[in-house]
Structures are given as C-alpha cells and as structure tokens.
Amino acid sequence: MxxxxxxxxxxxxxxxxxxxxxxxxxxxxxxxxxxxEAPVRTPGPGEILVRNTDLSVDPYMRGRMNDAKSYIPxxxxxxxxxxxxxxxxxxxxxxxxxxxxxxxxxxxxxxxxTLPAKHAVKVPExxxxxLSAYLGVLGMPGLTAYAGLLSVGALKEGDRVFVSGAAxxxxxxxxxxxxxxxASLVVGSAGxxxxxxxxxxxxxxxxxxxxxxxPVGEQLAKVAPEGIDLYFDNVGGEHLEAAxxxxxxxxxxxxxxxxxxxxxTAAAPGPRNLMQVIGKxxxxxxxxxxxxxxxxxQFVAEVGGWLQEGKLRSEETVVDGFENAAQAFLxxxxxxxxxxxVVRLKG
Amino acid sequence: MxxxxxxxxxxxxxxxxxxxxxxxxxxxxxxxxxxxEAPVRTPGPGEILVRNTDLSVDPYMRGRMNDAKSYIPxxxxxxxxxxxxxxxxxxxxxxxxxxxxxxxxxxxxxxxxTLPAKHAVKVPExxxxxLSAYLGVLGMPGLTAYAGLLSVGALKEGDRVFVSGAAxxxxxxxxxxxxxxxASLVVGSAGxxxxxxxxxxxxxxxxxxxxxxxPVGEQLAKVAPEGIDLYFDNVGGEHLEAAxxxxxxxxxxxxxxxxxxxxxTAAAPGPRNLMQVIGKxxxxxxxxxxxxxxxxxQFVAEVGGWLQEGKLRSEETVVDGFENAAQAFLxxxxxxxxxxxVVRLKG
Numbered sequence: 001m002x003x004x005x006x007x008x009x010x011x012x013x014x015x016x017x018x019x020x021x022x023x024x025x026x027x028x029x030x031x032x033x034x035x036x037e038a039p040v041r042t043p044g045p046g047e048i049l050v051r052n053t054d055l056s057v058d059p060y061m062r063g064r065m066n067d068a069k070s071y072i073p074x075x076x077x078x079x080x081x082x083x084x085x086x087x088x089x090x091x092x093x094x095x096x097x098x099x100x101x102x103x104x105x106x107x108x109x110x111x112x113x114t115l116p117a118k119h120a121v122k123v124p125e126x127x128x129x130x131l132s133a134y135l136g137v138l139g140m141p142g143l144t145a146y147a148g149l150l151s152v153g154a155l156k157e158g159d160r161v162f163v164s165g166a167a168x169x170x171x172x173x174x175x176x177x178x179x180x181x182x183a184s185l186v187v188g189s190a191g192x193x194x195x196x197x198x199x200x201x202x203x204x205x206x207x208x209x210x211x212x213x214x215p216v217g218e219q220l221a222k223v224a225p226e227g228i229d230l231y232f233d234n235v236g237g238e239h240l241e242a243a244x245x246x247x248x249x250x251x252x253x254x255x256x257x258x259x260x261x262x263x264x265t266a267a268a269p270g271p272r273n274l275m276q277v278i279g280k281x282x283x284x285x286x287x288x289x290x291x292x293x294x295x296x297x298q299f300v301a302e303v304g305g306w307l308q309e310g311k312l313r314s315e316e317t318v319v320d321g322f323e324n325a326a327q328a329f330l331x332x333x334x335x336x337x338x339x340x341x342v343v344r345l346k347g
Numbered sequence: 348m349x350x351x352x353x354x355x356x357x358x359x360x361x362x363x364x365x366x367x368x369x370x371x372x373x374x375x376x377x378x379x380x381x382x383x384e385a386p387v388r389t390p391g392p393g394e395i396l397v398r399n400t401d402l403s404v405d406p407y408m409r410g411r412m413n414d415a416k417s418y419i420p421x422x423x424x425x426x427x428x429x430x431x432x433x434x435x436x437x438x439x440x441x442x443x444x445x446x447x448x449x450x451x452x453x454x455x456x457x458x459x460x461t462l463p464a465k466h467a468v469k470v471p472e473x474x475x476x477x478l479s480a481y482l483g484v485l486g487m488p489g490l491t492a493y494a495g496l497l498s499v500g501a502l503k504e505g506d507r508v509f510v511s512g513a514a515x516x517x518x519x520x521x522x523x524x525x526x527x528x529x530a531s532l533v534v535g536s537a538g539x540x541x542x543x544x545x546x547x548x549x550x551x552x553x554x555x556x557x558x559x560x561x562p563v564g565e566q567l568a569k570v571a572p573e574g575i576d577l578y579f580d581n582v583g584g585e586h587l588e589a590a591x592x593x594x595x596x597x598x599x600x601x602x603x604x605x606x607x608x609x610x611x612t613a614a615a616p617g618p619r620n621l622m623q624v625i626g627k628x629x630x631x632x633x634x635x636x637x638x639x640x641x642x643x644x645q646f647v648a649e650v651g652g653w654l655q656e657g658k659l660r661s662e663e664t665v666v667d668g669f670e671n672a673a674q675a676f677l678x679x680x681x682x683x684x685x686x687x688x689v690v691r692l693k694g
Contacts, residue, residue, distance in 0.1 A: 271621075282632070
C-alpha cells in the first residue's frame with residue numbers, strides 16, 4: 001500500500017529546469033539551452049519529490065543532444081534534460097522513503113524532481129565525504145573506472161597503465177585505482193600544465209604530460225619508454241593511435257570515451273595502426289557502466305574503504321548556482337574541470 | 348644418443364630454393380624472387396633431411412618481405428625464404444624419425460630441407476586426405492579458424508557470423524565451423540562471382556556477396572538485415588568498418604588478417620566508426636595461431652573427425668611445380684585461390 005504524501009514545506013509551487021532548446025551542430029553553445037520555470041509536481045503514489053543539491057554534467061550528455069540512435073535515447077527538444085543528481089527527499093508517497101532521506105537519481109538538470117521512488121537509491125551520508133561523491137568517485141564515474149580497469153581491462157599486478165583524460169572524473173580515479181591495485185607504472189595525459197602537476201602531485205601518477213605540448217606518441221614514449229600493457233581511453237583520436245603503438249603483446253585498450261570526437265560534425269578516420277591489433281594480439285573493448293551493476297557492492301565497499309582511509313583522493317570541480325549548469329557543461333567539454341564536475345545548488 | 352644418418356638414395360647433391368631477391372615496395376613482383384640451385388646438406392646429429400611434397404604460400408608472408416619489426420622476423424635478402432611445408436623424410440640422424448615418415452615443418456620454399464627433427468612434426472597419413480591438408484584445414488589456417496572463432500571470438504550457438512575473405516584458406520573453414528557449431532546465420536564476402544557461388548554451394552554459407560559489386564556495408568545489410576554478433580576479419584579496411592556498423596551489443600570482431608592493406612605503401616586510416624565500440628561494448632581482438640597451441644589436440648580431433656565424416660570440406664587450390672611457387676604467391680595475394688593454396692612438387 002502506498003504511503004500518503006508527506007508534507008513538503010520546502011517545496012515551492014514552481015522551480016527551474018534546463019531544457020534543450022536546439023540540437024547543436026558541432027560544439028554546443030549557450031543558446032542550445034533554455035532555463036525554464038515549471039510547476040513542481042506533487043508526488044503521486046509510489047513517487048517522491050526531491051530537492052536536488054548537486055547535479056552532474058558529464059561528457060556522455062553531448063551524445064544525447066544529437067537526434068541519433070545510441071545506447072540511451074536522445075534528449076527531447078524543448079523538454080527538460082536529465083542526468084545524475086543527488087538531493088534530499090522533501091515529500092514522499094512511497095514506502096521506505098521519508099523527507100530528509102539523501103538520494104541519488106536520474107532527474108538532474110532541475111531544482112526539484114518528482115519521480116518514482118524505484119528510480120532513486122537512498123545513499124548513506126559519510127562523514128567528511130560530500131553527497132556529490134555519489135555523482136563521482138562513488139557513483140557512475142567511479143564505477144566506470146573500477147569496472148573498466150578491473151573487469152574489462154583485466155588489470156594485473158605489475159601492468160604499465162596509460163590513462164588519457166587523466167585529470168577527468170573517470171581518469172583521475174582510474175590512475176589511483178591502478179596504483180592501489182599494483183600497477184608498476186601509471187602515466188596519464190591531460191590538457192594543461194596545472195592538470196599535469198595535479199596528476200603527479202595529488203593523484204600519485206608516476207608521470208604525466210600535456211597532450212597540447214607535442215605529439216602524443218612522442219610524449220608517451222618518454223614517460224613509458226618500455227611501452228604499456230593497458231590503455232584506458234577517454235579521448236580517442238591521436239591518443240588511441242599512440243597507445244596502440246605503445247601497447248605490448250596481449251595489451252588491452254579499454255575504450256571508455258572519445259571526448260576528442262564528441263563535437264565532430266563528420267566521422268573522423270580511426271587509428272592508422274589497427275594492423276598492430278593482429279601482430280600484438282591486442283584487445284580493444286568498449287565499456288558502459290550500465291553493464292557492471294553486479295560489481296557495485298564490491299566497488300562501494302572497496303572504493304568507499306579507500307576514501308575513508310584517505311588512500312584515494314576524490315577531486316571535484318564545483319560550480320555554484322543552478323543557473324550556471326549549462327555553462328558548466330560547456331566548460332567541462334573544453335576541459336575546465338579536474339576530477340568530477342558538479343553543479344551545486346544554493347541550499 | 349643421436350642415430351647414424353640413414354642412407355638417402357633419393358637426395359640429389361643440389362636442389363632448388365626460392366630466395367628473396369629484393370624487398371617489394373607495395374605489390375611484390377616476380378623479380379623480387381630468385382630461383383637458386385643450392386647444395387643439399389647431409390643431416391647432422393639430431394637432424395633430418397626432408398623431400399618436400401607441398402609448400403604453403405600464405406598472406407602473412409607478405410609482411411615478412413618487409414624489413415620491419417613484427418611478431419616474426421623478416422625474410423633475409425638473398426637467402427632462402429621459409430614457410431610451412433610437408434614432405435617425406437629421406438635421411439635421418441634423429442631418433443624417432445625414419446625415411447618414409449611424413450612430416451610437417453617450417454622450411455618451405457625449397458625442394459629439400461635439412462632441419463633439426465625437433466622442428467618437425469610427424470603427421471599421420473589419413474586415407475582420402477592429402478598430406479597437404481596439414482598445410483590447410485588440419486594445419487595453421489585450420490587452427491587459426493578454429494581458435495579464432497571459438498577461443499578469441501567466443502562463438503555461441505545462435506550467433507550471426509560474418510566472415511570476410513570467406514573463400515580463402517582460413518575463411519572457408521571459419522564459415523563451416525561456425526555452421527557446425529550452431530551459428531544461426533553465416534554470411535561471407537569474396538572477390539568473384541565464382542567464389543560467391545562456391546561459398547553458398549560447397550561451403551554451406553547461408554549467403555555471400557562479391558565485395559567488388561558495391562559498398563560492403565550495403566551488401567552486408569542485405570544478407571544480414573538484423574545485424575551480426577561476430578565478425579571474422581581477414582581483410583580489414585572497408586570490411587571492418589561495415590562490420591562494426593553491423594555488430595550488435597557485445598559483438599565481437601576477431602582480427603585475423605588485413606589483406607586489403609598488406610601491400611599499402613602508407614598507413615591507411617582506420618574505421619571511422621570506432622566510437623561504436625563504446626556504445627555497443629564491442630570487443631576487437633587480434634589472433635595469431637602461435638598463441639593457441641594448447642588447443643591443437645582438441646582441434647585435430649574435432650576437425651579431423653568432421654573431415655572423415657564428410658561434414659567439412661577442405662578446398663585446395665593446387666599449383667603444380669616448384670618453379671611456379673613465387674607466381675603462386677603473387678596470384679594468391681590477388682585472390683586466385685579458393686581455400687588453401689599449395690604448391691605441389693613433382694613427385
């Protein structure tokens with residue numbers, strides 16, 4: 001039996017949400033988004049109303065702005081977008097959910113969200129760890145890194161690992177988990193000198209380089225002169241080609257993202273050295289986090305433990321203010337973030 | 348203790364061998380090869396002398412003609428080439444080998460070969476099956492097909508399978524094994540109408556097309572309108588791109604050969620649709636037969652059984668005469684063969 005909706009003193013009658021106003025060609029621009037005031041719907045049976053505190057902006061959302069068949073449906077034009085969010089229940093008509101509960105759910109890009117409780121997950125609040133960690137290190141990017149490295153990439157102790165987009169939400173966790181799991185060498189690439197410093201300084205990478213400083217292949221050869229065993233790809237393009245050159249026999253490439261190509265208007269040619277996949281018996285395999293839910297309990301236990309022990313750093317780039325969400329997304333596509341970028345709503 | 352060399356009444360003092368006379372740029376030409384008369388060496392301790400009856404010409408040999416680092420060393424300029432061969436022992440200074448034994452070994456491209464017995468394998472003669480089968484269906488191409496499909500490709504019952512270069516030594520076996528192992532659809536491409544007819548007529552493919560008749564993607568969509576689960580690549584290039592488009596979620600591509608590129612003088616760009624590897628969580632993996640020796644007993648038992656039961660057809664294109672070996676190799680690169688091409692020496 002559904003519970004009666006509880007009072008929602010905190011919920012206003014209307015609140016703001018971000019709509020997709022136009023489908024971008026190439027790089028998206030601010031006018032592709034529209035900030036819209038819309039009614040806050042009272043939860044029906046089985047539903048909850050959530051006040052969002054943090055919203056996720058992720059590279060994969062760029063793909064959803066295209067009207068193209070993919071593994072998730074495109075955003076609808078003229079409607080609110082969605083995406084990862086955390087917040088607090090302010091009204092509940094669902095058993096097991098009460099006002100004040102912290103939840104993770106999929107209706108981001110809005111200040112308030114009314115949704116079936118079964119589409120939300122109650123998350124424990126951990127001392128010293130912000131709720132937004134469930135959008136990053138303890139959420140989708142964290143599980144992506146964990147499953148990509150351990151399950152798809154079959155990381156072995158002693159492996160030499162290269163991560164591109166290494167200062168990003170996924171990459172910064174990949175590098176740290178690789179070290180914690182016994183990789184003998186962890187190197188990464190990023191797009192600024194500051195990020196490169198943080199990779200080696202804060203995230204414990206053995207070496208890192210700025211891919212804008214010169215050819216990726218040459219820079220990779222300097223930091224990994226004997227080659228690599230595992231490549232975690234968040235970038236695609238020149239990075240992937242350089243990694244295929246550097247991979248040794250039975251090397252593995254985990255293809256997780258291709259941010260170099262998300263704003264392409266024409267299909268870019270692939271790496272010119274795919275023949276090496278035969279000679280070196282390489283394995284290139286794609287990962288989507290949705291395939292790896294079975295790993296979640298192990299992931300939360302292990303990564304949560306590392307976080308609490310201080311063995312793993314969870315970096316966030318926090319943008320304040322709901323009204324800045326669209327710009328945050330655009331900035332993230334151009335690499336403004338280190339670690340996970342979240343948009344924090346005024347409390 | 349090494350045996351004394353046995354008499355070699357059949358061995359002449361000199362015999363012919365094929366040398367690499369020049370390293371080809373792009374497509375090799377007859378003058379890249381030289382037919383040379385050389386002494387037949389008496390076997391030393393532990394060695395055997397073999398009269399070759401059949402020589403293998405294989406696509407991978409093209410790579411060995413380049414002076415490039417690869418998984419096997421390049422052929423030496425001005426020296427005899429090597430490659431798969433079968434024949435009969437005519438003299439033995441090795442225990443366990445006697446004149447008349449049929450052997451498979453790696454010193455092809457010559458009429459007589461003197462080699463350590465440990466580099467040769469005695470092979471049983473099977474009634475109704477030519478000795479040259481150990482160069483094809485029961486040898487390297489057969490094991491490549493078997494291991495590529497079952498081990499690397501993880502073929503499952505009900506899979507829809509696409510094979511390129513399907514009339515070749517490996518491809519023609521891949522398609523047949525896929526059917527025997529319960530694939531629900533097996534389609535192939537080849538380079539002539541005659542080959543296409545043989546794929547569906549003799550080899551039991553469900554459908555086939557001539558890749559020269561039109562874009563591979565369009566032709567593949569016609570014969571596999573609901574897509575494919577497994578692609579066995581002997582060709583690369585346009586074929587690989589079309590297959591990536593056609594592969595469904597968790598599809599697999601076994602990269603075995605790229606004959607479309609073996610004579611390239613510049614690195615060709617890769618497929619433009621590699622981003623689909625992420626969205627569909629595809630796995631692209633290379634195979635070299637040398638990694639799969641552990642499968643050989645199972646392979647010989649299963650494939651040998653199918654051959655004897657008449658469930659698997661072993662097609663050969665036989666070129667007569669040692670002096671025609673170089674031309675046979677050139678013709679094979681241009682697709683003159685159906686099934687395995689062998690050069691048969693005059694008995």
